[in-house]
Amino acid sequence: MKILISNDDGFQAPGIVALYEALKTLADVEVVAPEHNNSAKSNALTLHSPLYVHRAANGFRYVNGTPADCVHIALTGLLGYRPDLVVSGINNGANMGDDTIYSGTVGAAMEGYLFGIPSIAFSQVDKGWGELASAALKAREIVQQVQAQAMLGSQPWLLNVNLPNLPLDQFKPARVCRLGRRHAAEPVITQQSPRGETMYWIGSAGPAMDEAEGTDFHATALGHVAITPLKVDLTDHDHLGDWVQTAAKLHAGAGA
Numbered sequence: 001m002k003i004l005i006s007n008d009d010g011f012q013a014p015g016i017v018a019l020y021e022a023l024k025t026l027a028d029v030e031v032v033a034p035e036h037n038n039s040a041k042s043n044a045l046t047l048h049s050p051l052y053v054h055r056a057a058n059g060f061r062y063v064n065g066t067p068a069d070c071v072h073i074a075l076t077g078l079l080g081y082r083p084d085l086v087v088s089g090i091n092n093g094a095n096m097g098d099d100t101i102y103s104g105t106v107g108a109a110m111e112g113y114l115f116g117i118p119s120i121a122f123s124q125v126d127k128g129w130g131e132l133a134s135a136a137l138k139a140r141e142i143v144q145q146v147q148a149q150a151m152l153g154s155q156p157w158l159l160n161v162n163l164p165n166l167p168l169d170q171f172k173p174a175r176v177c178r179l180g181r182r183h184a185a186e187p188v189i190t191q192q193s194p195r196g197e198t199m200y201w202i203g204s205a206g207p208a209m210d211e212a213e214g215t216d217f218h219a220t221a222l223g224h225v226a227i228t229p230l231k232v233d234l235t236d237h238d239h240l241g242d243w244v245q246t247a248a249k250l251h252a253g254a255g256a
Helices: 014-023 067-078 104-114 132-148 216-221 237-255
Strands: 002-006 028-034 053-055 061-063 085-091 119-124 158-163 172-176 189-192 198-201 208-210 224-230
Touching (some): 014 085, 014 119, 028 067, 067 085, 067 104, 085 104, 104 224, 132 224
Parallel strands (some): 002 028, 028 061, 119 158
C-alpha cells in the first residue's frame, strides 16, 4: 500500500508528524505538505505564481502553496506513481458542519478524491494537540480497516473524520454521521494599523446551530469518532424543477 499524506497546518505541525509515525509501518508513506499554515484555504490552487518543492531534514517535502497545491503537484508528477490512499491531517481543531467547506484539511483530501483516489481527512475536535498519540492510533485503525475490507483500488470515496481528544481506551464506537450546521461567524474584528489604516480580521466561527442526534457535532460531544462520507456534487437536486420553471419564464419574457 502506498499513502500520500498532506495537511493544512504545515509540514512541521505535530498532527502530520504523528500521523506519519502511525502509518509508516502500514505502507510506503510520502509526505507533501504546505510550508506554512494554510488553514481555511479550502480547495484553492495557486495559478499565478510559481510553486517550489523542498525536502526537510526528516524527509518530508513541503511546498510554498496550499494544501490542494501539495496534493495536485504530488499526483501530477512529483511522486511518479499513483498512491492507493490520500490522507490529510491530523488537523489542529474540528472540521465539522460548515467548516468542511472552508477546511484546507478537507480540501487536500478532496483533491485526492477528484483524482479518483480514496481519501480521508482527519481532525481533532479540540485545538492544542491534546491526546494526539491516541488520535493517530485511531486514524491508523481506520486506515487498516478500509484496507482489510479491500476498499482501496476500487471506486474513489471521501471521508471526513473527527476525533475527540480522548485517550484511546475512552473512544466510543465510531458513528457514521451527517454534517451539522453552524450559526454565522462572529463579527469581523477591526484594528488600526501603525499607519492609521483600518485592518480587518475574520471573526471566529459561530456556535453549532444543528447539533441534533445523527450529526458530527452530536457524536463527538458524546465521545464518538464521527465519520462523514462526503461528495463533491453541489447541485440542488431537490429544486431543479423549480428553476426549470424560472428559466422557462425568463425565456418567455425575453421573447415577448
